Amino acid sequence: MIWSWRRLFSQPAAPERRPRPPLRAPQAAQSGLAGDGVSSAQALMGDLEDRFHRFMLGLPDYVDRGIDNGEPALLRRMQIVSERFDVRSLPRLPAVLPQLLHALKNDNVAGAELARLVGRDPMLVGEVMRVSRSIYYRTLHSIQSLQHAVVLLGQDGLRRVATQHMMKPILQASAGARGLVAGQRLWDHAERCAHASAFLGKYAGCDPFESYLAGIVCNTGTGAIIHLLDAEEVTMPELLSADFLNACAGLSHRLTLRAARHWELPENVIRALSEQGESDTKRSPLGKTLYVANRLAMAQLLGDHHILESCPDLSQVWPDQFAPTQVARCQQDLQHQFDHAETSKYAI
Template sequence: MGSLWRRILGYAEVAPPPRTPARKFAARPAAAPSAEETAAAHEAMSLAELRDRFHRYVLGLPDHVGDEPTQQERAILKRLQATCGQFDVRSLPRLPTVLPQLLRSLKSDTVGGAQLAKLIGRDPVLVGEVMRVSRSIYYRTLHPIQSLQHAVVLLGQDGLRRVVTMHVMKPILHASAGMFGHVAGQRLWDHAERCAHACAYLGKSSSDPFEAYLAGIVCNTGTGAVVRVLDQEAPAELGPLTNHFLASCAQMAAHISLRAAQHWNLPGKVLFALQERAEVPTEPESPLGRALMCANTLAMAQVLGEHALAAPDTDLSTAWPDVFTPAMIERCQQDLRRQFRDSDSRGN
């Protein structure tokens, strides 16, 4: 079976087997929180509580204080572990046909803006993404972007690699959650964008920027797969779900993310960072693994803050004193707010 990243490099494509649609366990749209719920959400949370609240947000579940799993949950976890252990990563969406040639071109210093614009122009969705990003506050120029070629030149090769990666991963995160997991897929994508941005920011002095971005955007690929398996395995009458149950699901998702990344032939440092993440509670030792660990949680806090499920300015600057300085984490959080929450409020 040719992997997605082998296909990027020009090898043959092989169609994956069809996916089984999900049935029951779907995320619900977020209801507007009451004043009491908002006040409670703004109380200081531990990192474990923050992660638990994010997982509940993805699945559309209420807060729950119980940590000891019920017998029913233990039985479901066993079935989930067996099913997730056999999850076929080839069931993830195929690569759009224009992307292999485009990404190969982005690796060449001899391909000009006009040639790249011609390739991008064959995919209307990718055109829209390139134009949207080039017109964002991050790339805002004195003169409006009038053409696709202008946008391509403005973004440069690194910016285009990021846009293309997003174009690949967004349908994967949406589709992996199953037919009824659309809301979960969108919430995972919101996190993936922020996690990739934070990982590239934190890893800029020690890792390849594109590899750091890639690690951040793929790190929760397996979560959508677990949502789909829950759809199939969890009974409709299952209770609110304990913290232990959700943490166990998150750990299974980390292992699926690693297997998917191996299937796609991602760079070795990205694979190692994902492997370290799957080996929790062991703390990562690689620079990229440490950046990913922090970026994942910072992105969760950012998403929760945007939806009034945590303090909008949650300070995590002292959360990892042995990994990054408080000043570095604080600057990263400020950058996330500027890039996402503030730009969203302006309609960008």
């Protein structure tokens, strides 16, 4: 039986809240110095990730006072529950998707063959037709057939449409009182992370589709963690410590990896997901790309929702992985592609 949060976190009075300072890249990190620069960058990322976790859970942005005595016991119970989680209960991938993605690895596959595979999934057909008729793809001649739409999208566009068709319902299916909002926020981040991963992946020599896919799925397990936390009564959720939320993120990461293996995603994607908790030097090119893209997406999304005063310049935080100009271009492209007005309608 899961204990009540009320017992664990009941406090006589909440401590005074202090607003956090704006999130900025530290001076040492900006100057490219080692030592203090590395620790400053780590502190910056820790603050960014804590704010992101609180935003996903709908918690206030709060400077906490350290781990609560009841949190380790709660975390152990959550670990037990997450280890028993049956990944087979996750929504199944559309039956046609593995065949379609396999066909898309062949650069010479005919448009008629791709259209035949897409045509086996009515929902995917609708999505392909909708995207192909959007302003981005609009042509002088109207779309007359599914094959015409497939050819217009091209292999890269079709890969992205198929991936979104696969993952959007899964990420938006988080249950509980915050389910709809949390699910939309997860998807908003996934889109940005996938876009940033594909953008940076070209500099790291990664396969464009694998980069995009890794970004889309990297926080799949967060929905399950939101469900576990939302099932409990929280007297003062703003008192949850950064260490506790970081440990929850670790549980989410392990669930994401299990889901990726269950879905038999490409080997490079699974490897990149498994490397997210390792040091920079041990990560593969896709692992490094995903690590940076994930945090750029966090910063951009939090800036859009005014959790941050503005999106911080993170261009010089990872000089050993990407040139500052490459990260700066990625941040600019994210800002261009994802207008804050599009996400503001989902805010509570």
